[in-house]
Amino acid sequence: MLVEKYVERIEQVQSEREQTMATLEFQQWMKELNVSQSYEDPAGKLNARDIMNQYDSKHYSNLNFKH
DSSP states (O other): OHHHHHHHHHHHHHHHHHHHHTSHHHHHHHHHTTOOTTOOOTHHHHHHHHHHHHOOTHHHHTOOOOO
16 A cells, blocks of 8 residues: 555656656746756666666575576
């Protein structure tokens, strides 16, 4: 249950973030700050790196695979 609430909250925050970024006020604010239009949110890359760091081939090296 706690995990489901956590996931729901993350989805809600992401939705709110997307709505905010779509507003003209936010876009004007970004322009005033001189933020590059090629700015890319690093969250996806960071999440991918974390997932890859969690993958540990040592856990699989001791498995007996039949050939």
